Amino acid sequence: MGKSAHSIAAVVVAAGQGERVGGPVPKQYLPLDGRPLIHWSLSRLATHPAIHPVLAVIHPDFAALYEESVAGLDLPPAVHGGATRQESVLNGLEALRVHAPDLVLVHDAARPFVSEHLLDEIVRTLRERRCGVIPVTGITDTVKYRSGNEVTGTADRDRLVCAQTPQGFPYAGILAAHQQAYGRTFTDDSAVAEAAGMTVVTVNGDRANIKITHAEDFSVPSDQTEISTGTGYDAHALVAGDHVMLCGVRIDHDRTLEGNTDGDVGLHALVDAILGALGCGDLGRHFPVGDATWSGRPSGDLVRVARDLMTERRATLLHADITLMCQKPRLAPRQEEMRHAVAGLLGVGESRVNIKVTSTDGLGFLGRCEGIAAAATVTIRRPLP
Structure with a gap:
């Protein structure tokens, strides 16, 4: 998805103290699968082709x-936040004036699992409707009203939803x-709108788009996970051209890879x-040969789809090993x-x-x-079915 219709910031x-997690370091800076939680949240938005800039508060x-x-x-x-989340959002919005975006998303750093698919849907709807757009999930539990410890009624859950972020708005x-809401208290930005x-x-x-709130949210117990390994292979012919793309890097060459x-x-x-x-099939099932959707697209877009599938299944990539096989060009200097x-x-x-490189002598x-081939092995950890 490009940036042609409306600019989106x-x-x-990320200005909160994360008291419910405990400890001296706010939860957004605690490690989640090898990187700080805030890194995941920011990178999800910063790598989306329609969103720029991404400003942290x-x-x-x-x-x-x-x-x-x-x-x-x-x-x-980054800009500094205020005494409340609402003040922090206002600080961020005012700091965006210099960029003059047409539309804006507001996201909580505590939601690191937002998928590209969900971002696409919010962006598409925001551009079409030009009003507030929020992602929601249904409620499966029965919701009760109470006074103290006494139940006073039962809510109609068919009329209730749980709001997530990012939430989109005309800037x-x-x-x-x-600005009008300053001094009043609202629980999210859609309520302000x-x-x-x-x-x-x-x-x-997306139910995978959870908010990290408590310490136990940072991990799935080891006895509820399993390790899975997958292998992949691909080969393409070399045809007339001036470069090849390998593992996301452009390498000058007197030929190019057909595909x-x-x-x-x-x-x-x-x-x-x-x-x-x-266990999701293979490359051909998800990206069929001849499908115009992917014609001329960078292969990094395919990786993002696979990454979103991992997110939806709460899978964590533990290791990826890729072997590139070709006689020319020489790849070792670019590993x-x-x-x-x-x-x-x-x-x-x-x-x-x-990344490993080899030739066939x-x-x-x-x-x-006549071509270049690659093999890959991936190890992931995922919750038990």
Whole structure:
């Protein structure tokens, strides 16, 4: 999804103290699968092609910790929050004036599992409706009213939903609404918008998009998880051209890889391996040859789809090992660059990614420089079925 229709910025609120988790460090800076929680939340929005800039609102006491936590992300300088979440959002919105966005998303840093699919749906609806847009999920538990310990009634849960973030709004409208609401207390930004008379519509949320609130939310007990491994393979022919894309890196060459996308066999093998580890079929099922949806698209888009599937299933990537096989071009000098690119696409630390390169000593179609192949092995941890 491109940026052609309306410019969209994002404010990510991370100025809270996270008291319910406990400890001296706010929850947004605690580790979640190898990276600070805030890194996951910001990277989900910052890597979406329709959203820029992504502005974090932080507590000034943790500025150094914030900078350390977001290393490697392309973000503007953070702004300082206020005494309440509502004041922090207003500070963020006012700081966006210099960027003059048409639309804006407001997201809680405590929701690190927002998927690209959900972002796409919010962005699409926001552009079409130009009003407040919030993701919601239904309520499955019975909801009771009480006074003290006495039940006084039962709510009609068919009329109730749980609101998530990110929530989207026309920028000028939500800025004015927050300015008007100063000094009053609301529980979320859509309530601020409602109070100002703005129409707010819903889209289907995602149950995987949980809010990290308590210490136990940071992990799934080990006796409720399993380790899965998947393997992937891909090969493409070399045709006339001036470069190849391998593991997300452009490498000058006198030929290019033929394919429906950019022909990146390294990323294709990686996606195939992730799908295998998840038990979700293979590359051909999700991205059929000849499907115009993916024609000319960068293979990083396929990785993002696979990453979203992991998020939906609450799976964590433990390690990815990719082997590139070709006679030419020489790839060894670019291994670390490719490792960095793959780690960025997956949203994991580089220690969880390994890139190997090899030739076939002149044997077969690879040795004759007719094509390039790749194999990948991925290990994930996921909740038991």
